Amino acid sequence: MRDVQRNKQTLYYALRTGSVENTDEYGNVTGTFREVYGEPVKYRRNVSAPKGTIDLERFGLDSQYTRVIATTDMNCPIAEDSILWVGIKPTDTEGNPVPHNYVVQRIAPTINQLLIAIKEVHVS
Numbered sequence: 001m002r003d004v005q006r007n008k009q010t011l012y013y014a015l016r017t018g019s020v021e022n023t024d025e026y027g028n029v030t031g032t033f034r035e036v037y038g039e040p041v042k043y044r045r046n047v048s049a050p051k052g053t054i055d056l057e058r059f060g061l062d063s064q065y066t067r068v069i070a071t072t073d074m075n076c077p078i079a080e081d082s083i084l085w086v087g088i089k090p091t092d093t094e095g096n097p098v099p100h101n102y103v104v105q106r107i108a109p110t111i112n113q114l115l116i117a118i119k120e121v122h123v124s
Contacts, residue, residue, distance in 0.1 A: 009047055011069075012040040012085040013078050014100070037083055040090035046070045047086055067102070069116040076114050080104050084118060099123035 014037040022030045048068040067086070069078070078084075084102035092098055105117040 007046045008044040009087075010042060010044050011047060011087075012042055012090045013082050014038050014040045014084075014090075015077065015079060016081040016083075035081075040085060041077070043078070045073075045076075066120045067118050069114075069118060071114050071116070072112060074109070074112070074114060076116070078104060078107070078116055080107055086118070 016035055017038050018036050019033040020036055022032045022034055024030055046069065048070070082104045083100040084104065085098065085100050086102050088098060088101060090098055090100070100123060101120060102118040103121050105119045108115040108117070
C-alpha cells in the first residue's frame with residue numbers, strides 16, 4: 001500500500017555528523033567520545049502503534065524496538081545511527097532544545113517499502 005497522507009504523522013530526525021572527544025574540567029582529553037548530530041529535520045511518515053507480537057517478527061525475535069516507521073520513499077534519509085523526536089518537537093516553546101525520544105535500531109528494505117525499527121529512549 002502506498003503512503004496514505006491521513007496516516008502520516010510529523011516526526012523529526014537528526015543525522016549523525018561525527019563524534020567529538022570529551023574533555024574534563026581542565027581541558028584534558030578523557031579518551032571517551034560523544035556523538036554529534038545535525039539539525040533536526042521535519043518529516044512526515046506512517047509510525048506504527050507501540051510494539052505488538054506481530055511486529056516483533058519483522059526484524060527477528062531478538063531485536064528490541066518499540067515502533068516501526070513505514071515508508072515507500074526508498075530514498076528516505078533516515079539512517080541506522082539517526083535520532084528521532086516522535087510525538088514531540090525538538091525545541092520547547094522558548095526555543096530550548098528538547099532531548100530526542102527515539103533512536104533507529106534497524107532498517108529493513110523491501111522491494112517497494114522501507115521499514116525502520118525505532119526504540120524509545122529516555123535522555124536527560
